[in-house]
Amino acid sequence: MGSTQLPPGTDETLAATSAAVAASGEPVEMVQLLGPDGKLGTDPVFSDYAKRIDPEKLRVFYADMARIRRFDQEATALQRQGELALWVPLTGQEAAQIGSAHASQPQDYIFPTYREHGVALVRNVDLAELLKQFRGVSNGGWDPRGNNFHLYTLVLAAQTLHAVGYAMGIQRDQKLAVAGESNDPKAAVIAYFGDGASSEGDVHESMVFAASYDAPVVFFCQNNHWAISVPTEVQTKVPLANRAKGYGFPGIRVDGNDVIAVHAVTEWALEHAREGRGPVLIEAYTYRVGAHTTADDPTKYRELAEEAAWREKDPLERLEKYLRTEGLADEAFFDQVQADGDELAKYVRSTTHGLEVPDIRDSFANVYAEAHPLIAEEQAWFEEYSAGFETEQEAAN
């Protein structure tokens, strides 16, 4: 595949950052710019990328994190009230998701796992559509092509291979573009997965394929410390970011509760990938403050003190502190954010109630793309069977 490599980009910041990351050795240190105290620090490598984030963007980050947390609370409530079969909360992971998603561009394609509600928000997925899966009316409620945001994948890590294949397709498209058949902007793919999924063989295979073909893919691992009840130490003996070295591409651990650092690192990684420099692994070091799902009970397997310690590192609080201290947002801004969150909650609550229950005929229609005699036969039987009840009903009337 040597002949398929695209010329690396020549942007100086990109080149210098890629070189610095490659030279940094074991990434045991964590990139952090905005600490839990709300003070903005510096990073020898990523401060240049952080400088690109202007105050308006910071306010958008905060607003999105707050809105998705509010959405998370509402969805949890909807489940508790029997409106959803299950909910998968994201609270605690807002910075990892909002920061990384905002680093993506419209032409990038994103493969989420099943907790990436914050990424969905940034990609403009209608959050009511997202709830369809959890209400049992759809296995994928939105059109993935509309926002380049793929359906949730519930079989852990399966999507990491799809992401690499998609990225291999982008490489081929770019070659066709060089041949004059397309003017599409350079694109990359993000594959989201978690610390639990990192143990799946598909993650290994996806990293092997990505490395072999220099695929433009960013592996974004949210290490939220718990795979249901099993701690990260059971999944790995080394920082997950270090695994990238074994595959021959850069790996970085970033403070996943620091939206500025997450954005900076992801923006670099995506540029690195788009410019033909190959894949990157980002380990966003964060914490699932709530339960794995609404069916889970974290008190059975972890200490409240641990949760409390992580709440001290809350991603929203630290950004709020920074925005207030620096005078970048006033009380009216925070009031508005809260009002917007309540509005969103109201919207999803009212829409969830109205979500249409599908017809089994929709299931028949979409098993195959092309005509299939068995489907036709079984559906015909079902129609006849159903009609029998109607006839009985008419007779009874």
Next chain:
Amino acid sequence: MATMTIAKAINEGLRASLKSNPKSLLMGEDIGHLGGVYRVTDGLIKEFGADRIVDSPLAESGIVGTAIGLALRGYSPVCEIQFDGFVYPAFNQITTQLAKIHARSHGRLTVPVVIRIPYGGGIGSIEHHSESPEALFAHTAGLRIISPSNAHDAYWMIQKAIECQDPVIFFEPKRRYWLKGEVDVENAGLSEDPFKAHVVREGTDATIVAYGPLVPVALAAANAAIEDGRSIEVIDLRSISPLDFDTVEASVKKTGRLIVAHEAPTFGGIGGEIAARISERAFLHLEAPVIRVGGFHMPYPVAKVEEDYLPDIDKILEALDRSLAY
């Protein structure tokens, strides 16, 4: 008309698709410079380059999983799984992902991936190289499963599989790779629809249904039965999913007797499905129970005893005798 082996016919069929569809590409282990362990992709890398004839890492889940991603980006990937017994690492990607993406996206996404798998025994090979896992996949909705038995079908069916917007598993009868036959590269003729069964020999006393490597065996058994004055109809199923029950039903209504032969174990196999459906569709036409000829309920045995395991002419004739005795 050209005479060629089944392996060559698949090779030519792949070449034709690669030429006509610039978004088609092949991926698999050793399929590039080596041309595949059975040389089915021989010479293609020289003609189409390494971007379209992709020598993959040695990872079956990776091959199928990345093929799904390529398909989502608009490509038509054709994966080669080196041997039947090595498809299982990809089983998760095939059954939980590939088969379901069209349905779970409400038909918005299609994943036109073809998975080529050399299958079946009779070549004296070591373990995991002689299996017939088609029933495992036939049980999964969303997949199509076809298997050619002759060179003309092989040439056309692989191209039809690549054109199909659904995922297709293309089982190649590996012990017939070197079987020669006439191929009309201009006209598909009856091969146009890869999902229809073919009556390959007409008869009146009983019907034998087979597919892939056992079609020549079924035909030989039918010929041998002439000595006993029997007129046997033979159906080449060609497609396992969907399964052309109409053609089988029409034949059984004529002959009244049905034998189904496949190398895969009979228990839980395709033969059982055919027997059940035909019992429902043609119960009053059956003169005898549907009889299955297939592998035993055991791991594929060692090569030195595989002759006892595999359906052959005598086993099919024995089944015919039992059927005709009713």
